[in-house]
Amino acid sequence: MKNCYQPEIEQASRNKINKIQSERLVTAVKRVYDNVPIYRARMDETGVKPEDIKGIEDLYKLPFTSKQDLRDTYPFGMFAVPMEEVIRLHASSGTTGKQIVVGYTQNDLDNWGDIVARQLSAAGITKSDKVHVAYGYGLFTGGLGIAEGARRLGCTSIPVSSGNTARQLTILQDFESNAIACTPSYAMYLAESAAKAGIDTSKLPLRAGIFGAEPWTEEMRREIEKGLNIKAYDIYGLTEIMGPGVAYECSEQNGMHVNEDHFIIEILDPETHKPVPDGEKGEIVFTCLTKEAFPLIRFRTKDIGTITHEKCACGRTFVRMSKPMGRIDDMLIIRGVNVFPSQIESVLLQMNLSPNYQLIVDRKGVLDTLEVQVEITEGIFSDTIADISRLERELSDKLKSTLGIAAKATFVAAGSIARSEGKAKRVVDRRNLI
Amino acid sequence: MFIKQLSVFVENKQGALSQIISLLSNSGVNMRAVSIADTQDFGILRIIVNDMDLAINTLKDNNVIVRANHVIGVELEDKPGALSRVLSLLTAGGVNVEYMYAFVTPGSSDGAYLVLRAKHNEKAEKILSENNIKMLSEDDIKNM
Numbered sequence: 001m002k003n004c005y006q007p008e009i010e011q012a013s014r015n016k017i018n019k020i021q022s023e024r025l026v027t028a029v030k031r032v033y034d035n036v037p038i039y040r041a042r043m044d045e046t047g048v049k050p051e052d053i054k055g056i057e058d059l060y061k062l063p064f065t066s067k068q069d070l071r072d073t074y075p076f077g078m079f080a081v082p083m084e085e086v087i088r089l090h091a092s093s094g095t096t097g098k099q100i101v102v103g104y105t106q107n108d109l110d111n112w113g114d115i116v117a118r119q120l121s122a123a124g125i126t127k128s129d130k131v132h133v134a135y136g137y138g139l140f141t142g143g144l145g146i147a148e149g150a151r152r153l154g155c156t157s158i159p160v161s162s163g164n165t166a167r168q169l170t171i172l173q174d175f176e177s178n179a180i181a182c183t184p185s186y187a188m189y190l191a192e193s194a195a196k197a198g199i200d201t202s203k204l205p206l207r208a209g210i211f212g213a214e215p216w217t218e219e220m221r222r223e224i225e226k227g228l229n230i231k232a233y234d235i236y237g238l239t240e241i242m243g244p245g246v247a248y249e250c251s252e253q254n255g256m257h258v259n260e261d262h263f264i265i266e267i268l269d270p271e272t273h274k275p276v277p278d279g280e281k282g283e284i285v286f287t288c289l290t291k292e293a294f295p296l297i298r299f300r301t302k303d304i305g306t307i308t309h310e311k312c313a314c315g316r317t318f319v320r321m322s323k324p325m326g327r328i329d330d331m332l333i334i335r336g337v338n339v340f341p342s343q344i345e346s347v348l349l350q351m352n353l354s355p356n357y358q359l360i361v362d363r364k365g366v367l368d369t370l371e372v373q374v375e376i377t378e379g380i381f382s383d384t385i386a387d388i389s390r391l392e393r394e395l396s397d398k399l400k401s402t403l404g405i406a407a408k409a410t411f412v413a414a415g416s417i418a419r420s421e422g423k424a425k426r427v428v429d430r431r432n433l434i
Numbered sequence: 435m436f437i438k439q440l441s442v443f444v445e446n447k448q449g450a451l452s453q454i455i456s457l458l459s460n461s462g463v464n465m466r467a468v469s470i471a472d473t474q475d476f477g478i479l480r481i482i483v484n485d486m487d488l489a490i491n492t493l494k495d496n497n498v499i500v501r502a503n504h505v506i507g508v509e510l511e512d513k514p515g516a517l518s519r520v521l522s523l524l525t526a527g528g529v530n531v532e533y534m535y536a537f538v539t540p541g542s543s544d545g546a547y548l549v550l551r552a553k554h555n556e557k558a559e560k561i562l563s564e565n566n567i568k569m570l571s572e573d574d575i576k577n578m
Binding site for chain 2 (some may be wrong): 050376377378382383384385389410411412413415418425428
């Protein structure tokens with residue numbers, strides 16, 4: 001197939017993928033039990049022995065790994081190989097806490113290169129292309145991760161790194177790059193800057209963009225595609241697991257294929273920690289199958305997402321994951337149902353309502369109640385009570401079908417929802433539990 | 435003939451109405467007529483003012499959602515059956531009234547004014563005008 005770097009694995013049958021995962025999981029578990037004290041202690045505690053893990057069907061027996069574990073063992077407590085085998089270190093920025101550090105062996109870097117090369121190929125990039133890499137080079141995995149993939153694929157990488165937009169634009173034009181990799185917000189900024197500088201992006205040989213490392217929307221995708229005159233591909237990764245390339249989008253732009261020969265993805269109910277069916281939201285959990293230096297077992301990302309095993313038109317058989325839809329920390333449990341603010345946002349967007357909303361959760365007697373207050377906008381305000389009431393009912397119905405629980409919809413005056421640092425406060429929980 | 439009316443979204447909470455009214459009075463807008471329709475959670479304040487542009491700008495500058503729309507102003511004689519006649523004409527013509535309210539001004543010694551909005555405003559206006567019911571113009575409002 002065209003645009004497929006390793007078709008023998010990217011298009012393998014489900015049976016073959018299961019077999020590869022099972023074999024590799026057995027090895028990975030043995031590796032962490034023998035080399036990482038925290039895993040040995042956890043498994044001993046729960047009475048799971050490495051030999052109890054015979055395949056992916058036994059995955060659920062294994063303990064979870066949390067971000068806190070990585071902080072507690074900082075810097076090298078979770079490394080599974082002696083330092084002489086580690087040939088690279090990266091670190092996460094630590095924006096939400098203490099930074100964490102990860103390591104790679106030669107094999108790890110080779111595998112990383114492979115999975116990024118799969119992404120580059122899926123974006124139509126070939127050996128004869130040039131890739132402008134505007135992710136930061138340094139401890140951050142973005143720049144060097146993409147570079148590793150480009151090296152593996154054999155295309156030309158241009159390590160521009162981040163910053164200095166004027167220079168970025170000059171290089172894009174002069175070096176005639178065919179693809180660009182950076183954060184989506186920087187791509188938006190580049191597009192705007194190009195327009196301001198009078199650069200006609202349709203005249204550039206640029207045709208693909210690989211964007212990740214932060215949340216972005218379909219609307220941003222359309223703007224970037226229009227502004228830079230390219231096709232924009234989403235890439236998912238996280239430092240703890242590998243870096244960019246854990247999952248990648250194909251030309252279908254409909255979910256990201258998880259590199260299942262290197263990682264197992266689980267979508268778990270945040271309460272019960274049991275897998276949820278395809279299409280249902282839950283916490284994204286990853287297990288590294290081949291990592292040697294820093295292999296994590298059942299790492300809880302705290303990101304919310306969905307997966308689908310449905311056949312993809314591109315021919316790849318790897319399971320597809322959605323963009324992360326929010327953080328588990330934002331989740332509310334109302335009448336036993338998991339509710340994410342992002343679900344409410346999608347309903348508001350669908351109905352062209354204001355993005356300024358607030359959720360009021362209360363408890364009347366023994367029953368939780370949810371009220372969604374939305375600021376009224378000029379576009380929807382009518383001078384008859386009936387029109388507004390109808391809209392409230394419509395919103396309430398849509399919320400019920402989306403969330404699975406009844407919600408009262410109320411319009412409030414424009415600007416009336418309290419904002420902190422420019423962002424509206426999303427949730428007011430009046431339940432006095434405990 | 436139509437006159438313009440402003441509709442303002444008002445939350446059903448203490449001080450919300452008073453805040454809007456004081457915005458208007460501080461900017462020197464004079465109200466001819468006022469009415470409020472309410473539900474449990476919100477209300478719609480409907481006003482007729484002497485200076486529409488000033489009122490709209492004042493409200494918009496203060497982030498208040500406002501909408502201007504056409505209503506019919508009817509001059510009613512001060513005698514029994516005047517309102518009844520207007521409504522009978524509309525009913526006979528198959529026109530539904532969505533809302534209405536009345537007001538008087540110090541100069542209106544000979545009667546009261548009725549503001550109404552029908553589901554089919556144009557049709558209502560035609561019926562009233564064919565029956566020689568006196569309707570208010572924008573100028574009438576300004577000069578009251």
